[in-house]
Amino acid sequence: MGTHRRPKPPSRARIATLGMAAGAVSLLPTQSQAAPQPTLEDVRKQVETLYEEAEAPTEEYNAISEKQAKLQREVDGARDRLARKQQEVNELREKIGPLAAAQYRGGGIDPSVELFLSGDPDNYLDQAAMLDRTSSRQADALRAMQTKQRELTQERTDAQKRLKALEETRAEAAETKNEVQGKLAEARKLLNSLTAQQRARMEADQERDDASAGASDSPASYNGPASGRAKTALDFAYAQLGKPYEWGSTGPNSYDCSGLVGAAWRTAGVSLPRTVKQMYDAGRKVSKSDLQPGDIIYWYNDTQHNGMYVGNGKAIHAPRTGKNIEIVPLDSMPFFAASRP
Known part of the structure; x- marks a missing residue:
């Protein structure tokens, strides 16, 4: 599995640089000021x-x-x-x-x-x-x-x-x-x-x-344009809204990102591989302009984070530790690719 790390926004890099500079200054021994x-x-x-x-x-x-x-x-x-x-x-x-x-x-x-x-x-x-x-x-x-x-x-x-x-x-x-x-x-x-x-x-x-x-983790029911297996998968994903992210988890009380996607599609009778990378490699790629509800969205790169498109420019995902499953704008993170199970 790759060890790519998520690219950081420029503002974060600037903050890190400033933080390091501040840390370096604080190491200088002075009697007149605390760190x-x-x-x-x-x-x-x-x-x-x-x-x-x-x-x-x-x-x-x-x-x-x-x-x-x-x-x-x-x-x-x-x-x-x-x-x-x-x-x-x-x-x-x-x-x-x-x-x-x-x-x-x-x-x-x-x-x-x-x-x-x-x-x-x-x-x-x-x-x-x-x-x-x-x-x-x-x-x-x-x-x-x-x-x-x-x-x-x-x-x-x-x-x-x-x-x-x-x-x-x-x-x-x-x-x-x-x-x-x-x-x-x-x-x-x-x-x-x-x-x-x-x-x-x-x-x-x-x-x-x-x-x-525009992020929301309030319980809701899916009422978008999906049909068939995609609707079944999204109905399940929506039922998990508000449940916590937990690394390595596939449910039913918590999920990580690929755990949620896999569990949702499993309810529709589709067996997906376990990880983001495996899902990306196995899926039929679709362009951003051809997205349909239920498609798997990959943000940042092909190994790190995914969720499901719900329609109307939004996606559902299990974000990260400390947050709950939520619906966010598709472009709230850098879009990398999409695939259709």
């Missing part, structure tokens, strides 16, 4: 940046988790096959036991049977032919045993390979999860450094910004 406290706007921009930077590794985590689930199914299947092969080998050993006993009663255990029962049957058939001391019945039974033993060894090798791959994805998922949680923890630390009054003011500023941008 300047970051402004509320500085904190808000830093928190927003951290939330945005957590989105790309969130999608990476989703891809790894999907791979991990697939490997887990393969490991479970390999274990089942291994158990069946072991049972088959055990049953053949039980059948061969009476043959060896009969041979013993008739004048001692055949050396080749003794060799086999010692647990190393690979060279048995060649030796048996050379010695010419084994009945065809014993040869058939031991040939079957040798085949099953080889199959068992192969199954064990395959299971070990799959298990190793599973362990590697678990380690990779843990590392990516730590990256996301680290950024979110840093954002929470910044927010916790604010007074209650400052937090209230920040929330009020956010609500004002959302209102001016």
